[in-house]
Amino acid sequence: xxxxxxxxxxxxxxxxxxxxxxxxxxxxxxxxxxxxxxxxxxxxxxxxxxxxxxxxxxxxxxxxxxxxxxxxxxxxxxxxxxxxxxxxxxxxxxxxxxxxxxxxxxxxxxxxxxxxxxx
Amino acid sequence: xxxxxxxxxxxxxxxxxxxxxxxxxxxxxxxxxxxxxxxxxxxxxxxxxxxxxxxxxxxxxxxxxxxxxxxxxxxxxxxxxxxxxxxxxx
Numbered sequence: 001x002x003x004x005x006x007x008x009x010x011x012x013x014x015x016x017x018x019x020x021x022x023x024x025x026x027x028x029x030x031x032x033x034x035x036x037x038x039x040x041x042x043x044x045x046x047x048x049x050x051x052x053x054x055x056x057x058x059x060x061x062x063x064x065x066x067x068x069x070x071x072x073x074x075x076x077x078x079x080x081x082x083x084x085x086x087x088x089x090x091x092x093x094x095x096x097x098x099x100x101x102x103x104x105x106x107x108x109x110x111x112x113x114x115x116x117x118x119x
Numbered sequence: 120x121x122x123x124x125x126x127x128x129x130x131x132x133x134x135x136x137x138x139x140x141x142x143x144x145x146x147x148x149x150x151x152x153x154x155x156x157x158x159x160x161x162x163x164x165x166x167x168x169x170x171x172x173x174x175x176x177x178x179x180x181x182x183x184x185x186x187x188x189x190x191x192x193x194x195x196x197x198x199x200x201x202x203x204x205x206x207x208x209x
Binding site (some may be wrong): 078080081082085092099100101102103104105107108111 | 146147148151173174175176177178179180182183185186
């Protein structure tokens with residue numbers, strides 16, 4: 001099976017950039033493609049507990065709904081917890097569906113994926 | 120991880136390491152960087168025991184070992200503390 005890795009570096013301060021990886025990932029799963037999203041830099045703010053509930057733009061559903069849909073579809077989520085140290089955020093305050101990972105994992109996932117798309 | 124690395128009470132539970140590395144309190148990417156340095160200080164076939172408490176290390180070290188061509192003989196997790204027994208293969 002093919003795999004697409006999405007790298008999300010944008011956060012909730014640019015809400016229009018937060019939906020795409022989840023929607024693409026959910027669609028990938030419907031196409032029998034493995035989908036992974038790696039959150040780093042500002043992207044980690046999306047997975048901070050309670051943040052996605054606050055994001056809803058245009059005619060899109062809330063970001064929380066889109067995330068839940070992606071998780072249900074089998075999209076795997078990885079989070080670079082070390083990115084918290086860029087912003088003085090606390091560690092460990094993320095939704096439990098995301099696996100904490102780091103530089104070695106992102107390098108490995110990117111080499112194993114058939115395509116890497118960055119937002 | 121493969122079957123030989125799962126669980127904390129396998130038949131490999133009494134592996135005697137040839138060297139030990141304490142990465143407790145270190146965060147990504149330091150556990151990988153220090154593990155790479157230390158594994159080069161043991162001989163091929165010998166075992167390095169690594170302790171870490173950065174949650175990222177669980178996935179990172181397993182993937183590093185596979186990519187670098189070494190074998191995680193055993194992985195143990197107790198609370199936040201993780202222990203890896205890594206055999207240098209090359």
